[in-house]
Amino acid sequence: MAKQDSINAIDRGLLLLNLLDQTQRTRKQVHEMLIERGYSISEKSVERDLNRLVDLFPRHVSYIKKFPPYGYRLRQATKMSLMTPEEATSVLTAFEYLNPLIPKLAETLGLYISEAKSVLEKNYSSNYKNWKNKISVKNEGFQLEHKDIGEGILSNIHEALLKGMCINAQYQSRATKETKIYENIYPIGLVHCGRLIYLVGAHDKIGTKRFGWPLNRFKKIELTDNINPLHEEKIQDHINDGMLGFLLSSEDLRVVLKFEKNAGYIFEETPTSKKMKMYVEDDAVIIEDVLPYNLELENWILGFAERVEVMEPEELKEKITNRLKMAVKKYE
16 A cells, blocks of 8 residues: 555656646645546645655755745746657657647647657757657658648537537538538547548437538537437447448458569568468469458558459459449540
């Protein structure tokens, strides 16, 4: 028990260092900030933690008692960072990768990105200052632009998902371009699919059917006081059932594909799954795997064009053949 208490004290101490700034805060104010973050702790324990920080980091944390109310703050220009240069590099690399995919990521993670840049550019040697010249991120495939998501849309959906509440929405129809009003949407989760973010949920007037709404088509989202009856549903279950991937079969498919050697070697680095089998022949690479049968699989195979041949199963071979024939007709 003593060991666990020690770990909790360290955890709180690290959080306190991030909470404190150059604004003087009383013991009570800091205690309230911890309570808001889910810590069950007495005000007296907070005082002990703060005094311990003053003792451990006298050059950084000070206790001001010139006049009441007495309080704690970080000394001027000594904002402490708990981020190591390696962690800062990881944060910025992740941002470079995700920023094209997730709208408004810079706003959401702005503080962390600024902190990471500060760590690399100010607090460490020139080796770390040059991080951007040493790391490049290239997202796979042809990159499309994402549509802007309206102000407050994403944050309101996040709040509804976390609190288990229903939402009302104004949504622009793709077919008619008209803005429709939906009351009592049951949000289940968000799915990032390429450059699009979908809200998966149900509408109480439509029954049990689940839908995927692109967030960029929402014009307004309002939280309601109504409890979401689908709050316990897991978004991954709907993805596994083929939602947004246009599942063509409820069963996985054993697939055998024959690739030209230059195209097939990519699977040594990035296999289709951990169970994939790979065989190298004279001028070809053959892979065998059991994969979900959906349109994504068909489109992925078609993306290799003449560099791949479907060996098995026959139904997939016929489907790919027919789609290729239809494509050729457009150019005849």
